Amino acid sequence: MAQTVEPLVVPDIGKEEKSDPKGDLAPGFLVICWDDPVNLMDYVTHVFQVVFRWPRQKAEFHMLQVHRQGKSVLARESPERAEHYVHQLQSYSLHATMERDA
């Protein structure tokens, strides 16, 4: 991911039923965003905020996870919802996929 700015504070991320990959939801698909060297960090944060309606701190947390760990699980959803999110993220040209939750 192309570097722009890094926040100084790592946020305390609260649990959200709809997007917690470890949540107690029916088995489904993980929505994953993968690192690449071209998408700007601020842009990725913005896209997460728009697509998932997350607050900036949570979006930054996942953006940094992508940047530092190579990927971030953004949501655990039904196939239809996962596909919807992947479509949204890819329309912003992010490297996102849906993977069956093992």
Next chain:
Amino acid sequence: MKFIKREGENFVLHIGKRKRPLLFEVLKLYPLVPAAHHRVSQTAKQMDEHQTLLEEALAERRQENKRQLVAMLHEEQRFKETDTGYRLTLSAPQMEWLLQVLNDIRVGSWLILGEPDEKKGKPVALTSENARHYAAMEFCGLFQMTLLDAVEHRR
């Protein structure tokens, strides 16, 4: 390009006289990312139907984006001339749309450049053929940062 102010729900941006033709030239490159570049899954093998749906959806979205782009570039009132350049007014959905268009050009240019990655010791191999894509990639990044600053200013 720089963010000037909010006017109601709209964003007002300034673009210099020499930057406007550059922006137009860069926008003419859209779309650059091939629909098949995006994979719906990295591991699942029985995803053909999902992949087809994804490519169709992206192609449809790009067609609509291109139509809007052509309309915007030919809309005389969109860029109002000032003493030092032009004043560009965009609504929030138009800002979002322009961000997507610029990022498609940025990522598409990066693909054409052979996916350079400085962190992995794979620098850009510039040639006379791909130099314009390097410039497009960098300019799109700059324009995107201006738009993102404006959007963040609103929040």
